[in-house]
Amino acid sequence: KTNNFDVVVVGSGGGGFSAAIEAKQAGKKVAIIEKMPTVGGNTLISGGEMNAPGNWVQKKLGIKGDSVKSYYKDTMKGGDYLGDPKMVHILANNALGSAKWLRDDIHVKFINDQLFQFGGHSYKRALIPVGHTGQELVTKLDNKAKSLKIPIYTNTKAKSLIKRNGRIVGVKARYQDKKNVTFNAKKAVILTTGGFGSNVKMRTKYNKEYDKRYKSTDTAGTMGDGIVMAQNVGAKLTNMKYIQTYPIANPKTGMISLLADTRFDGAILVNQQGKRFVEELERRDVISKAILKQTGGYTYQIWNDKIDGISKTKAAHKAEYNELIKEGLLYKADTIDELAKDFKIDPATLKATIKKVNHYAKTGNDKDFHHRAGLVSLAKGPYYIEKAVPSVHHTMGGLVINEKTEVLNEKGKAIPGLYAAGELTGVIQGSNRLGGNAIADIITFGRIAGKTAGKL
Ligand code: ADP
Missing domain, CATH: 3.50.50.60 (FAD/NAD(P)-binding domain)
Known part of the structure; x- marks a missing residue:
């Protein structure tokens, strides 16, 4: 036809x-x-x-x-x-x-x-x-x-x-x-x-790092077809080795966590030891690399109702919220002790981390990681904790x-x-x-x- x-x-x-x-x-x-x-x-x-x-x-x-x-x-x-x-x-x-x-x-x-x-x-x-x-x-x-x-x-x-x-x-x-x-x-x-991003073969052709260990946030159709078709008629390619991971994605499916957009309004990232390790508003590649260096190659994102009140992501992404709870990747808790227990983090360390965050929120000076928007107080619960990994997101x-x-x-x-x-x-x-x-x-x-x- x-x-x-x-x-x-x-x-x-x-x-x-x-x-x-x-x-x-x-x-x-x-x-x-x-x-x-x-x-x-x-x-x-x-x-x-x-x-x-x-x-x-x-x-x-x-x-x-x-x-x-x-x-x-x-x-x-x-x-x-x-x-x-x-x-x-x-x-x-x-x-x-x-x-x-x-x-x-x-x-x-x-x-x-x-x-x-x-x-x-x-x-x-x-x-x-x-x-x-x-x-x-x-x-x-x-x-x-x-x-x-x-x-x-x-x-x-x-x-x-x-x-x-x-x-x-x-x-x-x-x-x-x-x-x-x-x-x-x-x-x-x-x-x-x-x-x-969904084409593992093409990813590894240009950058060996992004093999099948990484899931992707992308649709199944994201296979690079247009790039290959154009290349076949003589088109020049550039920057092919630069593949971006989204730092906060579902560890089971690779899907992007939009619920975790609370990060832009003050949610913090901690590792299994309960310590912050990167500025939460850093570039995606910097945060992703930092996460992969932590124990287990994952992070926990923590925020409270005050932060959700600013970002309003819980209301916007109800289905994702329920799904993460069901999968045991997200918990809501009234106290930091409970929060720590949900993922077996040492409560004393997590409390110390959050105490520091609250202090930096007050002074407007994050002495550890220089949060560019200024940290937000996590003094009051209820709290949320979500487990996340980087996932291939954008080529x-x-x-x-x-x-x-x-x-x-x-x-x-x-x-x-x-x-x-x-x-x-x-x-x-x-x-x-x-x-x-x-x-x-x-x-x-x-x-x-x-x-x-x-x-x-
Ligand atoms: P952009 O953000 O650049 O607009 P998207 O990922 O939003 O890109 O959209 C690309 C669209 O192109 C997707 O819907 C995808 O399924 C479609 N697509 C990819 N390869 C082909 C192809 N070979 N033929 C037709 N459609 C394609």
């Missing part, structure tokens, strides 16, 4: 939807193809938070001083200066505009009186969608795509790119692993297939794109007809992506890809 379009978008995460919507609004005949039975990719199961310097919630909360420049600096530094400065500038300059687009054009609802400050950021600048997950984003993007009558071919896996006279002119795909389908693209193929490396999202070949020249945006690109996040930067990246560059294709 053959289908003819102007623009074919491969992958229906946040990047793919943004590209398809922009291209369609520019008057192109657009299709999205998605290999899974449902849309959304990792965007759907993510926390959905999005950095936007100078945003409206910062204004409402009286948070002053944030700027495009500060966000740019944090992102570059967070990725050890391996991001492409020109591309990171585009991200920083457009993040707020992307957030406003989601809010005003896509009708995404962001919580209007709460923000997250993820590790590595100088300010609380991440907007939180209602429900604290990517579901709000994907639902609204999907609604918009439907209202624009963009066809979405699910269960349709792109297998290879069609190249004719040096130009990418379409995609060969399989429907439900039964039928071959060809999608011709008169103007552009836009790859938005996400990273390769920073991927395709080299330019400011128009054209995919570049080994010689640095654009491959005609081929565009990419989102996690499969490797030029934005450097060696380490900061929290809240994936959504900002995929929406910003997804839209640029769609607009670029819209002008062809």
